[in-house]
Amino acid sequence: MKLILHYIRPYVSKMSFGLMIKFIGTIMDLLLPWILAHIIDNVIPLKDTHLILYWGLAMLLASVTAVVFNIVANRMASAVARDSTETLRHDLFEKIAYLSANQIDKYGVSTLVSRLTTDTYNVNTTIGRMQRIGIRAPILLLGGILVTLKLDPVLTLVLLAAMPFIVITVYFISKIGIPQFSQLQTEVDHLIQIVRENITGARVIKALSKEQYENRRFEATNEKVVVAETKANLTMAINSPLMNLILNISLTLVILVSAYRVNAGMTQPGVIIAFMSYFTIILNAMLSITRIFVIMSRGIASADRIEIILNEEEDLQLMKLDMIETEQHIEFEHVSFAYYHQKNTLNDIHFSVKEGETLGIIGPTGSGKTTIIKLLMRLYDVEQGTIRIKGQNIKSIPKDELYAMFGVAFQKDFLKTDSIQGNIDFGRGLNLNRIHQSTGFAQADEFIDSLDDGLQHAVHAKGSNLSGGQKQRLIVSRALAGSPDILILDDSSSALDYQTDAKLRQAIHQNFKLTTKIIIAQRISSIQHADHIMVLENGRIQGFGNHQTLLASNEHYRHINQSQMGGGIHAE
Ligand SMILES: Nc1ncnc2c1ncn2[C@@H]1O[C@H](COP(=O)(O)OP(=O)(O)OP(=O)(O)O)[C@@H](O)[C@H]1O
Numbered sequence: 001m002k003l004i005l006h007y008i009r010p011y012v013s014k015m016s017f018g019l020m021i022k023f024i025g026t027i028m029d030l031l032l033p034w035i036l037a038h039i040i041d042n043v044i045p046l047k048d049t050h051l052i053l054y055w056g057l058a059m060l061l062a063s064v065t066a067v068v069f070n071i072v073a074n075r076m077a078s079a080v081a082r083d084s085t086e087t088l089r090h091d092l093f094e095k096i097a098y099l100s101a102n103q104i105d106k107y108g109v110s111t112l113v114s115r116l117t118t119d120t121y122n123v124n125t126t127i128g129r130m131q132r133i134g135i136r137a138p139i140l141l142l143g144g145i146l147v148t149l150k151l152d153p154v155l156t157l158v159l160l161a162a163m164p165f166i167v168i169t170v171y172f173i174s175k176i177g178i179p180q181f182s183q184l185q186t187e188v189d190h191l192i193q194i195v196r197e198n199i200t201g202a203r204v205i206k207a208l209s210k211e212q213y214e215n216r217r218f219e220a221t222n223e224k225v226v227v228a229e230t231k232a233n234l235t236m237a238i239n240s241p242l243m244n245l246i247l248n249i250s251l252t253l254v255i256l257v258s259a260y261r262v263n264a265g266m267t268q269p270g271v272i273i274a275f276m277s278y279f280t281i282i283l284n285a286m287l288s289i290t291r292i293f294v295i296m297s298r299g300i301a302s303a304d305r306i307e308i309i310l311n312e313e314e315d316l317q318l319m320k321l322d323m324i325e326t327e328q329h330i331e332f333e334h335v336s337f338a339y340y341h342q343k344n345t346l347n348d349i350h351f352s353v354k355e356g357e358t359l360g361i362i363g364p365t366g367s368g369k370t371t372i373i374k375l376l377m378r379l380y381d382v383e384q385g386t387i388r389i390k391g392q393n394i395k396s397i398p399k400d401e402l403y404a405m406f407g408v409a410f411q412k413d414f415l416k417t418d419s420i421q422g423n424i425d426f427g428r429g430l431n432l433n434r435i436h437q438s439t440g441f442a443q444a445d446e447f448i449d450s451l452d453d454g455l456q457h458a459v460h461a462k463g464s465n466l467s468g469g470q471k472q473r474l475i476v477s478r479a480l481a482g483s484p485d486i487l488i489l490d491d492s493s494s495a496l497d498y499q500t501d502a503k504l505r506q507a508i509h510q511n512f513k514l515t516t517k518i519i520i521a522q523r524i525s526s527i528q529h530a531d532h533i534m535v536l537e538n539g540r541i542q543g544f545g546n547h548q549t550l551l552a553s554n555e556h557y558r559h560i561n562q563s564q565m566g567g568g569i570h571a572e
Pocket of ligand 1: 105363364365366367368372411
């Protein structure tokens, strides 16, 4: 609720104006039965046609004002809901964009997507509806009671006897309903996760003929959403019949008492007709108020889920740490790391690389190669040991500065729905020369030139209209285009043929002399010319040296070399 209040605060004046219009419209609605009673009991007996016409016109004016003012107020309410949710969605998106890799792992992508979409939509509905019926219903209720008190206090007291029962019912129903709506949102998260996996993995699913299996998996989760929704809606559905029951009992009592009072000459028939109209107004107002609680239950559950993300503290804080004098560009000092306090993924990683040098990393899958890069970029914080860039602990380098040092091509990196140029530039405003140069270095020119629209060729989501090798070359072009201090190629040439891979390495060697390069590869040929080669196994450094020294001293490396290159020391 605090979150909702926070986001509507900037619109208080607009909202107040809208609520004032709504107030006037509602008062007009309230006036109508009173005018009718006045016409029946006081004006008609006078048999003055002009006076009857005059009061009839007053009724028409009141009803037109009520309709027009209500429409205007509703439109203003929708505008406030739209604008405040826009800001909320913006803030949430920004927050999600700045979450650390650790925090994204903690929540999972699906729940973040559903918080950004369905939850913000629920908040929007709550803000809109609260203004539309949140003011109208209480005014109709209170105003109705005040007018009926004036018309006939005894009958009003009979009506008011129902109030405590209504309050108790609403309290218990919303107490049960809010957690049920939270549960429903969690099930929606799971559903989104399965849809995402299905769409992302469509090709694998088809290749393995697993459509039926996936359909069953989806159905099972869909069923859970239905069960959760049914449960929450059932709780809320008890609300209206229960209210109707309470109100109908009190209506019966009101009719009985009014029949007695008219017979005894204690009240007039016009008053009873007006009272019945007010009774309907009060009844509808009470039902609307209970509906507000249903909407609020859902809105609060969603607002809470959004608030948890917005309140997430920055977990990779900038620290003030001393610099050391060093000749090295990148240094890992006895670094050990575990994801979420599980078993260590990396153990005692200790190495250094000078500016302009190339480090090759080779090792079996899952040995921790990519994790070294993630730690160097501070996507996760190390628990033991220190990582330095030019003598500065990376924990003391502002994030923007740190990220700006890198040009990275990750294993299955991201391509967005944009042109080839847009994907390489990635919002950095690079000049066209720079982009042409980088596509040349990355050996992407040949395929880009073969396209009719060249750099303007549209790339579909995740690069689905490009081959594996074409995607890799675009991703490498993007990494090179920013002339980075540190270039990281994580298995980024695996889809290239040997010749193209060799040309790419040659281009990088010749044109990025001052850039420190880290190349992760499965192929010895991709790293054999590196200044240093790290052999990684089970998160430990198994060997460190150049190609020749490792061939001479490291059995594991020799074995890989033999299996890939047939044993000799190959030079290209
Ligand atoms: N976000 C994560 N959460 C938990 N565990 C992770 C995460 N990322 C990687 N791991 C685990 O850490 C280990 C090392 O992963 P890493 O990606 O560094 O290996 P790799 O050597 O680069 O493998 P590959 O050659 O297959 O890319 C693996 O066992 C992996 O399951």
